[in-house]
Amino acid sequence: MSEPIYPAATRELAAKRRELAPGTQAAFEAFSASVFADGALxxxxxxxxxxxxxxxxxxxxxxxxxxxxxxxxxxxxxxxxxxxxxxxxxxxxxxxxxxxxxxxxxxxxxxxxxx
Missing domain, CATH: 1.20.1290.10 (AhpD-like)
Structure with a gap:
């Protein structure tokens, strides 16, 4: 079987992303939470x-x-x-x-x- 095109989204990769840019990650998570919260939609x-x-x-x-x-x-x-x-x-x-x-x-x- 061939290799997948995209790697699996793992906790380890997510932790690495957070480790490399913790402030940006936190800001993105806050932005995402705000965007997807109940509102007019x-x-x-x-x-x-x-x-x-x-x-x-x-x-x-x-x-x-x-x-x-x-x-x-x-x-x-x-x-x-x-x-x-x-x-x-x-x-x-x-x-x-x-x-x-x-x-x-x-x-x-x-x-x-x-x-």
Whole structure:
């Protein structure tokens, strides 16, 4: 069997990260706790959003961690899958929308260098 692409998130690696930059780690944890606390959006909704965003950023650690957190906060598998599909559409939509850059560049180049 081949080696995994990403190392497992272990307590030892997390401890090393904390040891190397304890102040930054503490600040990040406080920021994260604040971001994911109930507010105008529920903690559940924030975790569902995080699952969708994690699929766009393609962070396997975030996908796993936020999926678990969303389930703990009461999200259903159906809600998570719908959120993932929204993320997929938005990512594809970005590529679709950016065709305008290529098309306008093609037109500019054709004007500058007629065939």
């Amino acid at each position: 529920s903690a559940k909704m924030k975790q569902v959003i995080a699952v969708a965003v994690a699929h766009v950023t393609q962070c396997p650690y975030c996908i796993k961690g936020h999926t678990k957190a969303a389930l703990r906060h009461g999200a259903t598998p159906q809600e998570l899958m719908e959120a993932i599909w929204v993320a997929a559409e938005m990512r594809a939509g970005g590529a679709y929308a950016h065709t305008m850059l290529s098309l306008s560049t093609i037109a500019e180049e054709e004007e500058r260098h007629p065939a």
